[in-house]
Amino acid sequence: MPGEMPRLGFGTYAHDDPEVCAESVRQALEVGYRHVDTAQGYENEADVGRGIRESSVDREDVFLATKLLTENLAYDDVIHSTKESMDRLGVDTIDLLYVHWPLNTYDPADTLPALDELVDRGWIRHVGVSNFEPRHLEEARDVLENPIFANQVEMHPMLQQDALLADAREHDYWVVAYSPIARGEFFDHPAIAETAARLDCTPAQVCLAWLLDREHVAAIPKATGEHVVENVGALDVALDAEARERIDGIDEEHRVVDFDEAPWHATTD
Ligand SMILES: NC(=O)c1ccc[n+]([C@@H]2O[C@H](COP(=O)([O-])OP(=O)(O)OC[C@H]3O[C@@H](n4cnc5c(N)ncnc54)[C@H](OP(=O)(O)O)[C@@H]3O)[C@@H](O)[C@H]2O)c1
Incomplete structure (x- = not known):
């Protein structure tokens, strides 16, 4: 298995209200999450950092991930903007730093050596990529000195991503499933709704338990209030063969996440 990472993380995309964001992160840590996912692009790193500090959980017990904006992928921008992320988060190490998308200023030969440099400096512990297709992963492996620790992609029962998961298992890195409950859009699909009824749990818990049952997969649902608690309950759902x-x-x-320039639409770039 890849290096250690808590497999249920807390997503924070669209946690835009500073108080609700900080409180949700604090609540998530109190109820048992030990992995928090943010991004420069979410503009909430300061609130996420505050939520961690306001919780009773020690910083070293939290696995903290953030992502580089696609305009910050030139070598010097990777270094400077990571320092800015650390300052906003209020931490001196980021556990996992992702290239958010292989788009815009992404240039493997320029971008990826900067991530290696950040590992050497001790500013980040692991190198991650996100929304990478097999061709991007192969190219990144050729350039990087460090192993790819994770590829964060959309994954849920309606987008099973078998090819990307096979690559992760072959090369031994995590697939971190984003939009893991597909933002609730398919809770009434019969396979999900009927499984939830049969196992006496909720459709969100079925989606998350199915992901956590897959080797090399982690999941990072975003939630507020009671949903934060409901989703951590997926850890107690035992999926059966049926x-x-x-x-x-x-x-x-x-x-649920799609646009014309997305990497999965292009065959080369
Ligand atoms: N790398 C990337 O390009 C990328 C792209 C998208 C997302 N992400 C990451 O992945 C995380 C999760 O993805 P996501 O936010 O797109 O989607 P998601 O986690 O599948 O769904 C979040 C939505 O579902 C609602 N929800 C949460 N738990 C629920 C429950 N138990 N029952 C009913 N509704 C529930 C939330 O509302 P409430 O807040 O009201 O609970 C929110 O509207 C993001 O927050 C972000 O950290 C990364």
Whole structure:
């Protein structure tokens, strides 16, 4: 298995209200999450950092991940903007720093050596990528001195990403599933709704338990209030063979994050 990382993380995209964001991160840590996911682009790193400090959990017990904006991917910008992220978060090490998208100023030969340099400086512990397709992963492996620790991509029962997961298992890194409950859009799909009823849990918990049942997969649901507690309850849901077979067998695909320039639409770039 890849290096250690708590497999249930707390997503913070669209936690835009500073108080609600900080309080949700604090609440998530109090109820058992030990991994928090943010990004320069979410403009909430300061609130996420405050939530961690306001919780009773020690900083060293939290796995903290952030992502570089696509305009910050030139070598010097990677270094400077990571320092700014550390200052906003109020930490002296980031556990996992991702390239958010292989787009815009992303240039493997320029961008990736800067991430290696950050590992050498001790500013980040692990190098991550996000929204990378197999061709980007292969190219990154050729350039990076450090192993890829994780590829963060959309993954849930309606987008199972078998090819990307096979690559992760072959090369031994994590797939971190974003939009892991597909923002609630498919809770009424029969495979999900009927499994939830049969296992006496909720559709969100079925989606998360299915992800956590897959080797090399972690999941980072975003939530507020009672949903924060409901989602951590997925850790107590034991998926059985019938549930696994039913959900694995879903034969439609839907993305909740999509746009014309997205890497999965281009065959080369
Ligand atoms: N790398 C990337 O490009 C990328 C892209 C997208 C997301 N992400 C990361 O992945 C995280 C999760 O993805 P996401 O935010 O897109 O989607 P998600 O986690 O699948 O869904 C979040 C939405 O579902 C609601 N929700 C949460 N728990 C629920 C429950 N138990 N029952 C009903 N509704 C519930 C939330 O509302 P409430 O807040 O009201 O609970 C929110 O509207 C993000 O926050 C971000 O950290 C990364």
